[in-house]
Amino acid sequence: MIRLLALLALLLPLPALAQSNADVDAAARSVVRVVVTDDANEGDLGMGSGVAVSPTRIVTNAHVVERAVESGGFVGVVPSEGRKRYEGKVVAYAPDLDLAVIAITSGRIEPATLYGGPVADGAAVAALGYPYGVDRAMASGLDELIRPQAPVKSLGHVGGRRTNARYDTVLHDANIGRGNSGGPLVDACGRVIGINSFLSVSEGIDSPFAFALSVKELAAFLAKAKVAPTVVTSPCLSEGEIGARAGALSQAEAAQQAQEARRAAVEAERATAAKQGIRDDIASERDNGMALAAGLLVLGALCAVGGMILLGDRRRKSKGAAWATLALGGALMLGAIVAFLARPKMSEVEDRYAKLHPSEPAPVLGGSAALQAVEGDKLCVIDMDRSIVKLSKTDDVPLDWRDDGCVNGKTQYGANAGTWSRTFVPNGEATVTIQSYDPAKARYSVERFLMGADAMDKARAIRARYKNNACTPDPAQRQSVADMESAIRAVLPTQPNEKLVYSCRTIAAEK
Template identity: 40%
Template structure:
């Protein structure tokens, strides 16, 4: 029994040590679903009361550009053969339905590209451009008819905005089928899912769901999506450059764990560096004291010797002046001759001056306390040159060039090009955009009118790190964020108290955002010369 318990404990420890698989972020799947639409083939019939509109069939599509929809060719086959039929686009997120026309269709790969002809605009999905794994989570998003029937929806209900159905499964590999590349997976789809996206755990499109394997009701069910190796060239051939992303799909939890470990490593290195600096400082102090003692001792000895020499010279000159003094006899020209001829007076003055200088040299010798002063001067770096002017540093504007750090970033949809900007200590970017400061963090909240995403940019000038966190929001959440943003007007750059005021003003928008962003872009910055 003890052996079994020990074996079980070992197995538990082994399982705990294995890396946990990255789980999907529900917010990423929800964000991708904003660009998923129901594609409805619409017929009309003249009646005594006027033209009656009725659906002939429907499938799913997704936005590859604000006004471009990808779906299956078989979804719009009827509209391709009958000009009287129209293609309706019903968004998933509260916007009015619109119409679309066929731009291109390829029955071989079962792909079709539609253009929205009404004012409807959608957030495009991002396509995974890297190799597709043979395993891992996958999500099918669309409008299966069996769900509509189970809900008891009427025919006309499909013209109203409804969230798409999200089903979870796993990837089962890549394989050619029907003369085109497909992704095999187990995320359940049904009639009506055709043309919808197959997503990875980060909400990026892996392919276009097309058909399922006939299991006969007994075998495990598998489903096929047209792979991006077919979709991307098809779009490019018809003038659409899709958003693509080839970075590894990482969860925010994993990213934050890595960031925490990185900070711990930095702190450990900082402590080691501090200990090494302390040891270096001790060595430097010992060396500085030894050199200062040697210098002071040599200077004291030199001055003592100089003072003795000067005393001897002065004493000799005075002795000579007294010893060689001769009083001349009185004459008619000099009835009272001086007892000190000129040479003796010069010698006497020189001797007295030498003694005075000798005393000055002796009493101005550096004392023992001079050693401490010289050591302090060396340790404070006053011997290495002029110190920087703090007033000049405080008002300095600097230009930074920032490059994305993929290891610290989570990118699913955003552009990742280099960022260049001029930063002032007052938080003014490029002389026109004021950043707010709150809790020691410089940030600016951006709420655009033409995009369903809120960005929070922040900059740490001390560490030279620029960060963008993006929140991909629904129409309702975006409306709330815009309403909160409309409550204030950002102060002009470098106005008095502008940074603190803006930091407080932005709190209303930040409170309207989810707790976690969908994307986090971290840039390492370097100062550059203009």
Template identity: 40%
Template sequence: MKKLIQVFAALFALLVASAAYADAGDVEAAARGVVRVVIISQNGEELVPVTHGSGFAVTPTKIVTNAHVIREALQDDTLRIGIVPSEGDDGAFGRPLAVSPRNDLALIEITDDAIRLPPLTIAGGVGANLGEVSAVGYPMNVDLAQGLEISDIFNAQPPVKSRGFLSGERPSRQFDTILHTAPIARGNSGGPLLDGCGRVLGVNSFGADSNGSDAEFYFAVSLRELLPFLRANDIEPQTNALPCRSIDELNAAERARFEAERADARALLEAREDEMREARADARLSAQMAVMEERDNAMAIALILLLIGIGAGYAAIQLRQQSRLNPEGDATAQMRTMVAAGIAGAAIIGTVLIWITRPGYSEIEDRVAAALEELELNGGESGPPVSLAGDGTLICTLVPERSRITGARTDDVEFSWAADGCLNGRTQYGMTNGEWSRVLVPNDEAAVSVNTYDPQTRTFRTDRYLLSRSQMQAAREIRSAYTPPACGVLDAPRILGEQQSGVLAQLPSRPNERLVYTCEAAATAGAADEQ
């Protein structure tokens, strides 16, 4: 009953976590790759914004928007295209690479090499559950409500995020679109429509006609249009078709898995204890019967030898008396007396030795212990034990059902592991609270990764935190203040664990992505591949 209650509790936790479905942090992270696309005229030295829309990065320097957003700039060579990122103080000009009015798509390249944007990940398709979505962009009505002057659009500002639900896919205006209810307005055009994991489902384009009132339904150019457009222009975007699950859901699933494994371990231990109790009882009964039989046999032999000894002794006495009565007797009679006496002595000595060496009752416990020890040796787990020391070269494979991925690569991971926490003979891992970890703070990516490895279960995990520009700058400053100890340095795991604590303290409470891998020795993996 207790195990059944635990299973129901785990399932309930999983259902509750599933209701959370998505993490707002993913939409926030994706929004950092959304830009304001400004059409600019020049009056002498002064740059004057004419109108604007939105766009999003598909590579660090290439941006997707709507064709109608840049239409004026294509028809008037006095107008230029400006790109204003959501973070930082830098803006840049862009040049059109491709325009497709048929499906309202355009591709722009940033001309300033100093500006690089975090590319958004493209979803594998529209989910069948028609779940919650977010529209991200720069609606003009929000600018007006904030009292912003038109010149203020040159300043970096976070994009506006609105939420709604998918209403279906349908062709409209000669191209495939997605119908949704996440409010958009003028200025949102070209911005992304995101799923709950911050992945692009479409490019927002226009709203439904609602007799002059705000439209309740909105249209985005679908992936059926976007992906062929990008590939036709030699861009292979980041795509991810895995189910969108929240970190809460993964944590609930991990707790359920842990509880199930612990219940299985307890059941196995109880079964083993029952087996040992039965084995101990059988061994005791067997030992008792064997010892009693050996004692009985020894006592019977001792009795026989005793009788032989008595008989031989009696014979020796009789022969001795006859020799005294007949001193003239021959030597043969004397020899017989000596033989009878020898037999009597040997029989008596044998009787004493057998009686002394017969097994005692304490022998029963010794034999039970020996039988149980042999059972332990022959009845353990089959297969090679898991190495808790250095495992040599390992190949680690992603476990999708235990992972949450929005844009990270999912290739196999290969590394060599040593018992002192040295990876590949070069990279030292830190030890904190019994866990091996290494914090990575790259200079060319807006994400901090925390890698952990558990030698007992051979589980490798990467938690990725997608951070803002200011957060990444703070993490890089903390990281630059320490130099990780090299492999082999005395107390290196503890030292690195303390050094990394500063970066870890700055991270959000939970990651945006989690990649879980199971690892096996490279030789084993190769043998499995050959089969």
């Protein structure tokens, strides 16, 4: 019954391995072959595997380097890619834990990330290393064994945690053999969850299980060795889980935008009705002003005519009444002019509406995020619902954004359909990073592509064709940044290994 259940479990789709193993393949960059000799038997090579936990520090099993430690022999490190090999020195050694640290004296190796969270039973895993059986089957000579080449990848599942008086282990069924010792056991996101150390004893009845020293043991050992690896605790999501979450977020965002659009439409309709009422009031006031001006003009004209008649009456000796009548007529006609000019203008509709509704902003599609589409200092906080976190920490990110694509006063981003981005292709590490900012949504994102040596060389060659522009007001240079973005993206995988998405808010300036 147990075998039947195990068979059925193997036939079911495995969420973590549905990612085409891109992350596991990327983890292979950190795996090395460890070659050991001793003074007494220089021609007799001992071999095992290891994994870089910093650019210059390699973790392996203590029993892999035991010969070199006891006799002062040679330790060599052969990376999984490139053309160089490195000499190493054992700088930390704990045979009771079966762990050791090798320091390489030159060069660097892309370090792996450790996963410090809980490991679920049945989780998909991969063992990476250099088993002797493969070397023997390929009839590899010495030159072939010390030539950089990709490690062997063996897939399996976690069978549980096992702890004894000596150490804590992860039990798994990924096939490993002699030579895998010291190599990493990684989850489907390519994070190290253990260091393969030994196999269970098989008597031909059951398939052997393997034991990997857990990250709990590894992290404590590295802390004593003064090595600080990158450790994350974010769960590893499957491609299906990521797709389902992205679909739900898209639907929620679309629903929110539709709701905001409806709200904006209602507010706009209400504003239109209110403005029409104001417009009608102004038209009435203009008509009343015209009527008043006409009335005053008629009365003024009559007074003026009357005053002229009185002035021309020679029978009247006193002309005071005549002049008073003329003055009244003039005042009435002046009042008519003032009343005509004082009529409200139709252009006053917006001003009157603003005075009547001082606390209501104009309807804006895009909601609160649109209000953040302004330049200035921002604080960006990780949005875990939109992020695919596998390898990195998620601390808040300060961002000084300018409308011309200048970030933090020094880095020029290139524009692309409303989003600004910049691609970084470093010389010292094998990771291409794209940083982007969407002003309309106040959303900052970081995409990381874990690349092999050849792919990095292509990306660096493209980057070398463009100037590494700092912030510039020159449109031509800003376009050059955008062109560089497009050219580098063309040689990158379609999906990043990791994507961090941050929601940003404007930080009020201190007064």
